[in-house]
Amino acid sequence: MITDAKSVLNMSITVTLLQNREISAGARVNAWVDSVRASSPTHTKSTSSVTDDQVTWNLHHPSALEMFEQIIDASKGKQIVMFLDYDGTLSPIVEDPDRAFMSKKMRKTVRKLAKCFPTAIVSGRCRDKVYKFVKLAELYYAGSYGLDIKGPEKRSKSKSVNGESVLFQPASEFLPMIDEVYKQLVDTTKSTPGAKVENNKFCLSVHFRCVDEKKWSELAQQVRSVLKEYPKLRLTQGRKVLEIRPTIKWDKGKALEFLLESLGFANCTDVFPVYIGDDRTDEDAFKILRDRGQGFGILVSKFPKETSASYSLQEPDEVMDFLRRLVEWKQLSLQAQSRM
Numbered sequence: 001m002i003t004d005a006k007s008v009l010n011m012s013i014t015v016t017l018l019q020n021r022e023i024s025a026g027a028r029v030n031a032w033v034d035s036v037r038a039s040s041p042t043h044t045k046s047t048s049s050v051t052d053d054q055v056t057w058n059l060h061h062p063s064a065l066e067m068f069e070q071i072i073d074a075s076k077g078k079q080i081v082m083f084l085d086y087d088g089t090l091s092p093i094v095e096d097p098d099r100a101f102m103s104k105k106m107r108k109t110v111r112k113l114a115k116c117f118p119t120a121i122v123s124g125r126c127r128d129k130v131y132k133f134v135k136l137a138e139l140y141y142a143g144s145y146g147l148d149i150k151g152p153e154k155r156s157k158s159k160s161v162n163g164e165s166v167l168f169q170p171a172s173e174f175l176p177m178i179d180e181v182y183k184q185l186v187d188t189t190k191s192t193p194g195a196k197v198e199n200n201k202f203c204l205s206v207h208f209r210c211v212d213e214k215k216w217s218e219l220a221q222q223v224r225s226v227l228k229e230y231p232k233l234r235l236t237q238g239r240k241v242l243e244i245r246p247t248i249k250w251d252k253g254k255a256l257e258f259l260l261e262s263l264g265f266a267n268c269t270d271v272f273p274v275y276i277g278d279d280r281t282d283e284d285a286f287k288i289l290r291d292r293g294q295g296f297g298i299l300v301s302k303f304p305k306e307t308s309a310s311y312s313l314q315e316p317d318e319v320m321d322f323l324r325r326l327v328e329w330k331q332l333s334l335q336a337q338s339r340m
């Protein structure tokens with residue numbers, strides 16, 4: 001497990017490997033397999049094996065629960081806006097992506113959260129599918145890694161509109177290509193037991209959580225052989241999943257900025273966005289917040305990972321606790337204001 005944690009910090013190996021035209025055998029493939037295992041471990045670490053790496057990492061990315069008061073202090077006088085990833089953040093990681101349900105308690109908490117702060121879900125999944133899991137009409141949704149956004153109609157802070165929503169789909173022209181590649185991937189990967197191709201509308205996921213580890217690199221090779229013919233699509237990696245997306249410069253970070261602008265917070269200094277996510281694709285959003293110097297990111301992870309997030313939470317249950325505390329704090333401050 002110590003090696004696993006270290007290899008997570010060395011994620012760039014994975015990207016390089018996936019981008020290479022040739023997957024060489026031996027050490028590099030092993031490094032990739034190690035990094036994949038570590039990015040989504042299937043077993044828990046024993047409490048006695050807290051490593052120096054872990055301690056150092058926790059110092060740099062303290063628990064958002066432990067730092068709650070400081071977080072609230074930093075948000076004083078600003079409008080908190082919440083951005084939540086879905087898989088691994090609101091729902092636990094499970095083997096079957098179609099059964100990644102959110103608990104009723106989590107749904108209740110997110111519903112209350114959305115009453116207190118503008119709240120958006122930002123997911124790699126297709127927007128309709130993530131909506132079916134979350135089932136809360138009061139939120140904004142960005143699906144397909146932000147390539148499919150249903151958000152509020154653009155407005156200035158002083159001018160509110162009557163609950164109208166807008167659809168933003170910057171990669172519509174890729175739809176026929178994505179459908180074509182989906183069919184090819186289903187066909188090419190059917191020889192690999194456990195592989196599953198998911199159509200996320202503007203992007204695709206090839207899952208290998210249920211594939212024998214010895215077959216992982218072969219599957220990656222199958223995927224790359226299909227993509228060779230499609231230079232306008234790019235390959236990235238998530239938690240035991242290969243992701244195929246259009247090469248356009250759009251990601252979860254851009255989606256966050258788009259939503260902030262739609263909510264009337266473009267160029268505002270009095271906004272405090274909080275983004276919670278567990279995956280490498282969430283890093284785009286963490287980085288935007290860091291670069292803007294506004295709000296912060298919270299990485300959901302039990303293990304040290306290279307991240308631009310400021311704080312950490314270990315698992316979806318801790319995310320729920322954090323969201324509940326935000327709701328309680330907001331309700332108490334509203335009560336206090338009404339007494340003044």
Ligand SMILES: O=P(O)(O)OC[C@H]1O[C@H](O[C@H]2O[C@H](CO)[C@@H](O)[C@H](O)[C@H]2O)[C@H](O)[C@@H](O)[C@@H]1O
Pocket residue numbers: 085086087088092093094095096097098100122123124125198200205207209238239240241243279281
């Ligand atoms: O941006 P997200 O909401 O985190 O979506 C990223 C991917 O999440 C899903 O896959 C992940 O969760 C599955 C269910 O727990 C798990 O089986 C899989 O191994 C994980 O990678 C989703 O199925 C993908 O389409 C998303 O791209």
